[in-house]
Amino acid sequence: MKEAITVRDLNYMYSDGTRALEDVNMAVYEGERVAIVGPNGAGKTTFLLHLNGILHSTEGQVEVFGTSLGKVKREEIIKDVGLVFQDPDDQLFMPTLFDDLAFGPMNLGLKEDEVRERVKKALLLLGLSGYENRCPHHLSYGEKKKASLAAVMSMEPRILVLDEPTANLDPRSRAELIGIIKELNEREGTTIVIATHDVNAVPALANRVYVLNKRIIAEGTSQKIFSDFELLRANNLEVPEISKLFEVLQCFGYNCEELPLSIDEAIEHLTRTVEVNGGHIHLHVHEHTHDEVKKLKSKYEHHKTF
Numbered sequence: 366m367k368e369a370i371t372v373r374d375l376n377y378m379y380s381d382g383t384r385a386l387e388d389v390n391m392a393v394y395e396g397e398r399v400a401i402v403g404p405n406g407a408g409k410t411t412f413l414l415h416l417n418g419i420l421h422s423t424e425g426q427v428e429v430f431g432t433s434l435g436k437v438k439r440e441e442i443i444k445d446v447g448l449v450f451q452d453p454d455d456q457l458f459m460p461t462l463f464d465d466l467a468f469g470p471m472n473l474g475l476k477e478d479e480v481r482e483r484v485k486k487a488l489l490l491l492g493l494s495g496y497e498n499r500c501p502h503h504l505s506y507g508e509k510k511k512a513s514l515a516a517v518m519s520m521e522p523r524i525l526v527l528d529e530p531t532a533n534l535d536p537r538s539r540a541e542l543i544g545i546i547k548e549l550n551e552r553e554g555t556t557i558v559i560a561t562h563d564v565n566a567v568p569a570l571a572n573r574v575y576v577l578n579k580r581i582i583a584e585g586t587s588q589k590i591f592s593d594f595e596l597l598r599a600n601n602l603e604v605p606e607i608s609k610l611f612e613v614l615q616c617f618g619y620n621c622e623e624l625p626l627s628i629d630e631a632i633e634h635l636t637r638t639v640e641v642n643g644g645h646i647h648l649h650v651h652e653h654t655h656d657e658v659k660k661l662k663s664k665y666e667h668h669k670t671f
């Protein structure tokens with residue numbers, strides 16, 4: 366598989382002396398969906414800003430489709446790598462939403478008809494048709510998040526980099542956004558890199574996960590990362606709620622070696638269990654059940670969400 370993004374020994378220090386990244390190495394293959402998870406201040410945003418040349422470090426290298434970003438102009442980089450900022454106010458700056466979405470394609474030198482077509486398509490996909498003349502700064506936060514994605518999608522980049530795309534969205538908008546990102550990846554083959562705290566969305570969003578805490582701490586499938594409880598605790602990361610529920614069920618005698626990470630996996634697991642057990646799921650309370658549940662609660666106590 367072709368490498369879309371290759372990062373080698375990347376170090377970054379802000380001008381005030383804050384060391385944000387240390388020896389980061391990463392490879393993202395074309396067509397992959399990769400999530401980067403890590404606590405606040407871990408360097409996720411700093412890292413993403415290197416992927417489209419906003420930040421540039423003299424220590425280490427970032428390559429996009431084999432070309433070192435140090436060797437190309439930013440205008441060239443943004444054709445391939447579209448970055449959706451964590452804060453939508455950093456993305457939207459024109460008087461109308463149309464202008465914001467048209468800005469990128471116009472700078473690519475596309476004809477007016479094609480620019481209009483791209484703007485229309487992006488707005489439709491994000492449910493923002495009819496918002497063309499709205500002032501971006503007067504949109505609600507959720508609308509701004511979607512508008513920022515639309516502004517980047519109108520560029521049709523081969524690699525889409527998203528910083529906390531689901532933060533502060535209502536449940537429907539969050540689900541829609543997850544669906545749109547997956548569809549872009551599956552239908553158009555867009556490579557996706559997402560930094561997120563939304564662990565419940567990671568299994569659906571990503572094929573592979575990197576844990577970043579200044580340096581790369583771990584890499585693997587969601588299953589691997591989210592079953593390593595010590596790793597999660599050490600990096601202040603949540604466990605998906607559905608996994609916690611199945612751990613509770615285990616205390617009640619439910620048999621499950623691999624904890625489901627998403628509703629889909631849970632349905633699959635439950636269906637299999639019902640089939641194997643002649644149409645039933647057997648749960649029971651035994652002598653130690655409540656002690657086990659108590660232990661489980663204290664295991665998750667540092668997250669204080671139980």
Ligand SMILES: Nc1ncnc2c1ncn2[C@@H]1O[C@H](COP(=O)(O)OP(=O)(O)OP(=O)(O)O)[C@@H](O)[C@H]1O
Pocket residue numbers: 379380381383384385403404405406407408409410411412451
């Ligand atoms: N412009 C800046 N100048 C100095 N330090 C900065 C600057 N921007 C970020 N930092 C510091 O760099 C570190 C990494 O910040 P960054 O925003 O990359 O983290 P993050 O993982 O994206 O966090 P969050 O989950 O809160 O978004 C933090 O310690 C932060 O305070």
Ligand SMILES: [Mg+2]
Pocket residue numbers: 409410411451528
């Ligand atoms: Mg951030």
